[in-house]
Amino acid sequence: MRSLYKLGLSVVLALGSFAAWAGYAFNFPEPVTPIARETLHMHNLVMVVILVLFFLVFGLLIYSFRTHRKDAGYKAATFSGPVNRKQWLWVLSPFALLFFIDYVVFGIPAYHAVVMYEDTKTDAELVVKVTGSQWLWEYEFPAEGVSFTSRLITPRDQIDSGAAKGAHYLLEVDNPLVLPVGKKVRFITTSNDVIHSWWVPAFGVKRDAVPGFLREFWATVEKTGTYRGQCSELCGKEHGFMPVVVNVVTEEEFTKWLAGKKAAAAPAAASTAVIAPAAKAVLAKAQ
Amino acid sequence: MAHDMAHGLPVGDSHAGGYKGGWVRWLETTNHKDIGIMYLIFGFVMLFIGGGMILTVRLELFQPGLQFVQPELFNQLITLHGLVMVFGFAMPVATGLANYMLPMMIGAPDMALPRLNNWGFWILPPAAIMLTLPFFLGLMGVGPGAVDTGWTMYAPLSIQSGWGMDFAIFAIHMLGVSSILGSINVIVTILNMRAPGMTIMKMPLFAHGFLMTAVLLITIMPVFAGGVTMVLMDRHFDTHFFNAAGGGDPVLWQHIFWFMGHPEVYVLLLPIAGALPHVFSAFARKPIYGYKAQVYSFWAIAGLGLVVWAHHMFTSGMSLGGQIYFMYITMAISFPLAVLFFCWIATVWQGSISFETPMLFALGFLVLFGWGGLTGLALSDAAADPQYHNAYFLVAHFHYAFYPSAVMGAMAAIYYWLPKWTGHMLNETMGKWHFWVTVVGFNLTFIPQFFVGLAGMPRRIPDYPVMFAEWNMLSSIGAFILGASHLIFVYNVYKTIQGGEKAGDKAWDGAEGLEWTVPSPAPYHTFETPPVIN
Numbered sequence: 001m002r003s004l005y006k007l008g009l010s011v012v013l014a015l016g017s018f019a020a021w022a023g024y025a026f027n028f029p030e031p032v033t034p035i036a037r038e039t040l041h042m043h044n045l046v047m048v049v050i051l052v053l054f055f056l057v058f059g060l061l062i063y064s065f066r067t068h069r070k071d072a073g074y075k076a077a078t079f080s081g082p083v084n085r086k087q088w089l090w091v092l093s094p095f096a097l098l099f100f101i102d103y104v105v106f107g108i109p110a111y112h113a114v115v116m117y118e119d120t121k122t123d124a125e126l127v128v129k130v131t132g133s134q135w136l137w138e139y140e141f142p143a144e145g146v147s148f149t150s151r152l153i154t155p156r157d158q159i160d161s162g163a164a165k166g167a168h169y170l171l172e173v174d175n176p177l178v179l180p181v182g183k184k185v186r187f188i189t190t191s192n193d194v195i196h197s198w199w200v201p202a203f204g205v206k207r208d209a210v211p212g213f214l215r216e217f218w219a220t221v222e223k224t225g226t227y228r229g230q231c232s233e234l235c236g237k238e239h240g241f242m243p244v245v246v247n248v249v250t251e252e253e254f255t256k257w258l259a260g261k262k263a264a265a266a267p268a269a270a271s272t273a274v275i276a277p278a279a280k281a282v283l284a285k286a287q
Numbered sequence: 288m289a290h291d292m293a294h295g296l297p298v299g300d301s302h303a304g305g306y307k308g309g310w311v312r313w314l315e316t317t318n319h320k321d322i323g324i325m326y327l328i329f330g331f332v333m334l335f336i337g338g339g340m341i342l343t344v345r346l347e348l349f350q351p352g353l354q355f356v357q358p359e360l361f362n363q364l365i366t367l368h369g370l371v372m373v374f375g376f377a378m379p380v381a382t383g384l385a386n387y388m389l390p391m392m393i394g395a396p397d398m399a400l401p402r403l404n405n406w407g408f409w410i411l412p413p414a415a416i417m418l419t420l421p422f423f424l425g426l427m428g429v430g431p432g433a434v435d436t437g438w439t440m441y442a443p444l445s446i447q448s449g450w451g452m453d454f455a456i457f458a459i460h461m462l463g464v465s466s467i468l469g470s471i472n473v474i475v476t477i478l479n480m481r482a483p484g485m486t487i488m489k490m491p492l493f494a495h496g497f498l499m500t501a502v503l504l505i506t507i508m509p510v511f512a513g514g515v516t517m518v519l520m521d522r523h524f525d526t527h528f529f530n531a532a533g534g535g536d537p538v539l540w541q542h543i544f545w546f547m548g549h550p551e552v553y554v555l556l557l558p559i560a561g562a563l564p565h566v567f568s569a570f571a572r573k574p575i576y577g578y579k580a581q582v583y584s585f586w587a588i589a590g591l592g593l594v595v596w597a598h599h600m601f602t603s604g605m606s607l608g609g610q611i612y613f614m615y616i617t618m619a620i621s622f623p624l625a626v627l628f629f630c631w632i633a634t635v636w637q638g639s640i641s642f643e644t645p646m647l648f649a650l651g652f653l654v655l656f657g658w659g660g661l662t663g664l665a666l667s668d669a670a671a672d673p674q675y676h677n678a679y680f681l682v683a684h685f686h687y688a689f690y691p692s693a694v695m696g697a698m699a700a701i702y703y704w705l706p707k708w709t710g711h712m713l714n715e716t717m718g719k720w721h722f723w724v725t726v727v728g729f730n731l732t733f734i735p736q737f738f739v740g741l742a743g744m745p746r747r748i749p750d751y752p753v754m755f756a757e758w759n760m761l762s763s764i765g766a767f768i769l770g771a772s773h774l775i776f777v778y779n780v781y782k783t784i785q786g787g788e789k790a791g792d793k794a795w796d797g798a799e800g801l802e803w804t805v806p807s808p809a810p811y812h813t814f815e816t817p818p819v820i821n
Contacts, residue, residue, distance in 0.1 A: 024757055025742035028674060039671045043741075046668065050661035058654060061632065065650075068637050070572070076639035080574040091629070098625050102618040106668060110614060113670030118607045159750060160353055169351060170752045189604075194444040195537055197602060197677060201743035206673035208603045210538060211443060212531020215604035228752075232677040232745035234437045236444060237358045240748030 029202045032223045032248075036204025038113050045109070049101060117205075120216045124186035128177070132189070132196030132209035132231070135238035139177045146261045150175045152241050159241075171228040176245035180254035184220045197233035200244055208233055221248045314409070317401030318811060319386045320708075322408050326383025327701070329411055331777070333375030334694075336419070338770055341368045345732075345766040348759050353750050361749035362435035363422055363451070369438030370455065373551065374462045375415055377693035381558040382407075382469050384700055385497045387708065388562075389473065391802040391809060392491045394482025394818045399475040407468035414461035421451035437747055439548070442529035442540040446521050453522070456515045463508040470501035482801070484820035488582065491800055492575065495582045496561020499589040500554050506593065507547040507554075514543035538603050545596035553592040555689065557585055559696030560627055563649045565800060566703050567631055570646035571638025572797035577630035584623035584630075591620050601672040610669040617667040624660055628653070643795070644718030648699030651726055652691045659687030662737075677747075680740030683733045690729060698776060705780065706794035710808035711787035717779045724772040731765025 027044075031037040068074045082088045129140040133149075140147035150173045157163040159170075166172070179185055189198055191209040199206035200219075207217040221227070229244040249257065313325060344364050347356040356364065386404065390397055398404045418433070425432030431449025434440070445452055477498050481490065518540070520526040527533020529540050560581075568575045575581070598617045601610060631653055640646070662684040666675050675681050698721075706712050735758035740746075744755045751759065790807040805813055 024738070025754065026738040027741050029743060035670070039674050042668060042671045043665065043674070046665045046671070050664060054658055054661055057628070057632065057657065061635070061650070061654070064632075064636050064638075065640060065642075068571075068635070068640050070639040070641040074637075074639050076572040077637040078574065079576070079637075081577050081580075094629060095622065095625060098621060102621055102664070103615070106664065107615065107618065110668040110670060111611065113668070114607065114610050114614065117670045117673075118610070158352070162352055162354075165351060165753050168752070170750060194447060195441055195603075199673070199743075199745070201674065204674060206602050206676060210531075210604065212537070213604070229743065230745050230748070233441070234362070234439075234444065234747045236447070237362070239362075240358065240745075240750050 028204075031202065031204060032221050032225070032227065033203045033205070033219045034222075035113075035117055035219065036202060038109075038116065039204040042106075042109055042113060046106060049105065053101075117217070120186050120218045123184050124218060125183045126180070126185045127188065128179070128185055129188045129190070130198050130209065132191040132193075132198070132235070132242075134193050134236050135231075135242040137173075137177075137196075137198070137231075137242065137244060138192075139175075141258065144258055144262060145265065146258060148175045148261065150177060150245065152243055154241075168228065170241065171230070171243045171245065173243055173245045176226070176247045178247045178249060178254060178257045179221060180251045181221055181224045181248050183251070184218060186218050187216060189215045189217070194235050195233050196231050196235045196242070198229075198244060199232045200227050200229035200246060202227045203229075203246075206232060221246075224248050224250060315405070317397075317405050319390050319398045319401070319404065320809070320811065322398075322404050323383045323385075323387030324708075325408050326379045326386055326411075329408075329415075330376050330380035330383060333371050333379070333415060334773065337368050337371035337376055338773065340364045340371070342766060342770050344368065345763040347749060348751070349763040350760065351751055351753050351756050356749060358749045359432060359435065360425075362437070362747070363425065363433045365747055366434050366437050367419060367422055370418060370434070370458075371415075372689075372693075373438065373555070374459075375411075375418070377555045377689070377697075378462075378466060379411060380693070380697045381497070381500065381555065382466075384558060384562065384697065384704075385469075385473055385493075388704060388802060389476060389494060389497065390480070391707075391805065391813050392800055393477065393480060393485060393494055394801050394814050394820070395476060395480035396812055396814050396817075398472050399480050400472045403468050404472055407465050407472065410461050410465040410468075414458045414465065417454050417461065418458035421449075421454045425451070439544055440515075440518070440540075441544075442518060442521070442537045445518050445540075446529060453519065456519050459515050460512055463512045466504045466508050470504040473497055473501040474505075482814070482817040482820055488579065489820060491561075492564045492578065492581055493558070493561040495585050496557040496559070499585045500557045503550045503554050503557075503589050503592065507550045510543060511547035514540065514547070517543075538600070541600050541603060542597065545599045546593075549596040549599065550589075550592045552685075552688065553588050555693045557588065559652070559692045559700070560585065562700040562703075563652060563696060564631060564634060565798075566645050566649040566699055567634045569703070569795045569798040570643060570649075571635045571640050573634060573638040574799075575630075576633035576636075577626070580626050581630050584626045587623035588620065591616065591623070595620060598667060598669075598672075601669045602676050614667055614669040618664065621660070621664060628657060628660075639797075643702075644713060644715060644722060645699045645703035645795075647719065647722040648695050648702060651722060652696045652699060655687055655691035655695070655726075655729065659684060659689075659691065662687060675740065677745055678740040679736040679744045679746055682746050683736035683740060686733050686736075690733075695725065695729075701780070703795070704802070705783055706790035707802055707805075707807050707809055709784050709787075710790055710806075711783050712790050712794065713783040714779055714787065717775060717782070721772060721775040721779060724768060724775060728765050728767075728769030728772050732762050732769050733765070735759070735762040735765070 028040050031040045082091045127142055129142055131138040136149050136151035138149045153172050153174050154170050158165050189207050189209040191211040193211060196209040197206055198209060203219045205217045205219055207215050225248055227246045231239055231242045316322060343356060347361060421430055422433035424430050431451060433451040434448060434455035436445045436448050477494050517528040521528050527535040529535050529537045564575045595613060595617045598613045666672055666684060702713060702718060739755050739758035744751055792806055793803040794807055801818060
């Protein structure tokens with residue numbers, strides 16, 4: 001009874017707290033890369049167009065339901081298709097409009113966006129290799145010889161036994177990826193075991209990490225800050241518990257961080273050595 | 288049929304309409320109506336199993352944190368929910384409708400291949416047991432549980448998974464055999480058993496819709512069966528189809544899966560898209576608008592549906608050309624679908640409309656499925672797709688496509704033909720309650736999922752960051768309302784079978800078609816002498 005009461009109370013509190021939790025986000029997070037900005041524009045455009053189409057047609061239907069009713073004594077028409085040139089024009093015009101929407105209004109900007117999305121190599125200033133593992137991310141700066149793992153640090157009691165949840169519950173890691181602001185970063189993804197998918201909503205990019213293959217994408221983050229995301233391809237038991245956290249900092253801070261990582265290269269290498277056998281075991285099982 | 292009698296074969300088919308009593312009747316029956324009923328009952332039993340599973344999931348997702356279900360079990364629940372709903376509920380229910388109605392609608396005495404029909408059905412229950420047994424064994428602490436890879440079964444996760452995966456593979460083989468047999472039967476029946484004078488372009492739209500479904504199933508199910516066999520080989524016989532270390536490619540599986548998985552969407556849609564024009568026309572008391580255009584649209588949907596599959600894989604790292612092709616060809620599907628919507632609305636337009644329960648569900652389908660289709664346009668954009676893909680936006684989108692068609696559409700069709708099956712009119716008050724509870728529950732479940740997806744919540748996670756808590760709570764409340772709405776449906780159908788106002792031959796005053804020329808309930812054998820169509 002007591003737990004039911006608590007449940008009821010939490011429902012009331014949660015649903016009533018628009019201002020307190022500001023949890024009713026209904027659109028993408030603020031974009032911080034060119035791709036994310038492009039995607040947000042495209043998304044808003046598509047949503048406006050389809051909402052207008054939806055309510056236009058819904059409005060027509062509602063008008064018909066109110067007017068063409070049997071209980072209002074409306075006599076049914078008998079037409080079953082266009083019969084003359086004028087009617088054919090009327091009938092075909094919505095499809096001309098649809099063609100315009102599909103291949104001009106959406107199609108042209110979408111084409112350019114895809115080309116931009118795939119342009120991973122032009123002027124890339126930094127390469128980061130992202131390796132998915134069950135269930136953590138491994139980041140490597142191949143040119144610098146720096147690599148480290150990044151795993152969830154949310155305490156188990158917050159997950160399992162209802163301890164008060166922190167602000168970044170399930171979105172906090174031991175070693176976040178650090179990137180310099182304003183530099184084009186070319187990401188290369190792969191995996192040690194099954195398919196994972198690296199996603200940071202504020203960057204507007206998501207790419208699968210496929211074992212045995214390299215995939216790539218890019219991001220130029222234009223604003224410093226901490227950005228969070230999650231694995232978005234079902235990868236087994238702990239799929240919900242391998243977040244992505246990226247600290248975007250100024251160039252000086254980044255250089256300092258990288259130097260620090262290099263100095264600590266020995267422990268980092270050791271931690272890589274720890275995952276490698278586990279990953280090999282998984283692969284061996286897969287074979 | 289006399290043919291069967293002469294060979295001393297199943298007694299369920301005698302001219303006198305006599306049959307064995309008890310369960311033997313149902314085991315041995317070759318009558319299309321008996322088999323149709325069995326398909327429908329099987330489908331709705333599976334609906335409640337799959338629904339119970341997803342309500343457990345929504346219960347877990349009610350609040351952040353792990354309260355009721357551990358991740359291992361969670362993954363099994365979402366996987367089985369998908370497989371059970373698609374293969375256990377939606378397809379059998381459509382096949383049940385086809386079995387019951389097709390012969391009556393085209394003026395045939397029965398399906399062309401009655402014994403095949405019986406076999407096609409009786410493969411299903413063992414397949415369903417095969418699929419779900421590891422789940423129940425796992426609950427009792429035996430074995431690793433059921434398949435837990437998501438219904439997409441992406442390799443190499445499906446190579447790693449426990450032996451629940453092997454059970455799923457064999458279940459898919461059996462379901463595939465059943466689908467192919469059912470499809471062959473539909474095609475043979477439609478092509479050979481039409482009443483004299485009923486040319487292909489005079490056939491009811493339901494027959495056209497199901498004909499395309501059957502063609503799609505025969506095209507895709509063997510590919511899928513081959514694909515899961517490759518998974519089985521990789522798992523146990525040291526092949527490397529999906530293992531890069533052995534020269535394979537995990538993404539190959541995705542191509543095979545979606546070559547089946549995308550047309551599967553139209554497999555579920557087309558029977559409903561064929562059935563509902565009859566409902567619109569009946570309750571608008573007006574002829575079907577654009578009959579030919581709808582038929583050609585079914586063909587176009589089936590054709591295009593086979594060549595768009597990789598739009599499910601935009602994040603997997605496809606070439607630029609591949610992305611552009613799959614984006615533009617996916618947009619092309621909006622044309623035949625828009626033709627269908629245009630024709631359906633034009634059928635209703637300037638009719639003399641009344642809003643009985645079947646019409647409410649059909650119109651509910653029209654509006655909600657419309658939104659599902661429109662959000663599909665957003666997803667077709669290959670550059671924006673990564674923001675939607677595998678997030679709750681996608682989940683909401685495909686539930687707006689699946690639920691209104693496979694569930695609400697099937698319910699519209701069942702309510703429409705129920706007087707023909709039972710001889711009783713249904714309880715309209717209860718039907719209207721069912722409709723409005725469904726609409727409120729459905730929208731409350733899935734509108735929040737659009738928003739939480741845009742905010743960044745990935746699908747298939749048992750626990751989520753606190754910023755997603757409010758929408759998830761609303762969605763869970765909606766899911767339980769939606770779940771409860773199905774109980775009204777079952778109760779209403781049960782009461783209609785038990786009794787109610789007597790239905791005439793033509794139960795709805797605006798209904799057209801051969802099925803409304805025979806008594807309600809229809810006799811065990813409908814057209815022993817074929818009707819002649821002018």
